[in-house]
Amino acid sequence: MTRVVVFAYHNVGVRCLSALLGRGVEVALVVTHRDNPNETIWFGSVQKLAESHGIPVITPDDPNTAEVLAAVEAAKPDFLFSFYYRHMLKAPLLKVAPRGSFNMHGSLLPKYRGRVPTNWAVIHGETETGATLHVMNEKPDNGAIVDQFAVPILPNDTAQEVFDKVTVAAELVLWRCLPGLLDGTAQFTVQDLSQGGYFGGRKAEDGRIAAGIGAKQLHDFVRAVTHPYPGAFSDIDAGRVVIWRTLRAGDTGRTVAGTELYADSDALYLACADGGRLRVLDATLDGAPLDAAAFRARFGNDPIAL
Template sequence: MKAVVFAYHNVGVRCLKALIGRGVDVSLVVTHQDNPNENIWFGSVAQVAREHGIPVITPDDPNTPEVVEQVQACQADFLFSFYYRHMLKAPLLEAARRGAYNMHGSLLPKYRGRVPINWAIIHGETETGATLHQMNVKPDNGPIVDQMAVPILPDDTADEVFAKVTLAAEIVLWRSLPGLIAGSAPHIQQDLSLGGYFGGRKPEDGRINAQASAEQLHNFVRALTRPFPGAFADTRAGRLLLWKTLRAGESKPAARAELYAADGQLWLRCSDGGCLMVLEAELEGLPLTADNFAGRVGTDALAL
């Protein structure tokens, strides 16, 4: 079986390795040039391809006639997309004889679209997963071949959940390939009414809603913590970033979330009366702790 692979990120690395491990002849890998302005915390698809002698291209636009011709020349049975960041249009999707398939980081039809793991945590989901589905010109709505769920624990960060989803993606692809090759893999139509579509996120989208509940704020912080840009608020003392919180019972409700120091610890009092223990915070680029809170902020609570 021959395949062309469009891939990036850790899911791209592990799924490319799964194809190679199953003996698939990968004729071409299409990936992205790393952006020097981006925090590259993930593995390199290009490096894996080169280690295995697979040709690699990194077009800015994969849908140009030149790239389509390169893909068509491979005469591939399948086209796979594993966390590739650009939409693939009809000429590419039709270039493989037996179809095009995508690995998506959610339990479709839930969280179709961009950054599904971050969105799932923001919304307080207790599970997500990986889904292999057939591609068409509309994003993430083709028939499902297989999917696998993973838990989202109450304090899991997006990075921790992403590691689980990466493993689930590898398992789903590995166990689906024999059926795809044999032509016996299931193709189950999605009921799109059971999920929704979500767009991408920018650093500015990390601005904290000071009227959110303690649970909502905790979910927001852990969805956006490192290696992502973080949850932030512009305060009277400067820009505050919250990197790690834990839920810590109840307190007196605040008109808007406010940060204070007590008993050697930072606390965030929230509008619903919930309270968060703040384990890691940053103010104007420097660590903020209970010990230096008074010197940097003053004795009054810091409103977000």
């Protein structure tokens, strides 16, 4: 039976570990993360899944230590897999498995190499993304592609909704290409890195709404950073306004200097610098719900600049 060591976290880790087990692969060791108490944990637990199957689990702060290397070597894996594990694995670990080390990435490589690829794809208004299994080396997300599967990004999909699709795509990719990996017939395709770029991680502060942003760009930005992420926000004299959900709503017929929030009838709207308009479906002011009635009670009928 083929033996593997799995580095995994998050829903992609859960579903890909399940796929390995479903294909009858022997998982000799799982390396995962301890949940951060300061992070909103909205995803499944790799550790719980592994323990339910009697698989040994370790949760090191740093995987690139002599102790972790020794544990992986003792597991004698044929393959090493990484499924949404948050640390880069260095050469000593990657060389342990004689039949190769592979990573599942949440984009259609070579596009969106690096961190939080789903969020970046939504921010940039992409109409599709997906999951890619590729050879793992010391440079992030640039190894040869084993297989990939595309999923659509609909115009109002949030990043979490897209990530749910990417999770299914990752499971499908792994399930489809595992037989070829196991019997040695899988074909690898070298990436043309000029067809994509590298993107870094995102912080809560990166949710600040940019001055002069257009309506489509703002709509894409809002849906990319909404729940379970910290949200798109602007700080005004009255506090922090967070825009959680919007819909495209035509044009305003006027030009504004930046982005204005205003009430019209029973709804909130955003007027954008390019003349576009968004209907605001969900917003808060300092954590309290902000709808048209609450807006008028606080600010009257005049728009406020974000």
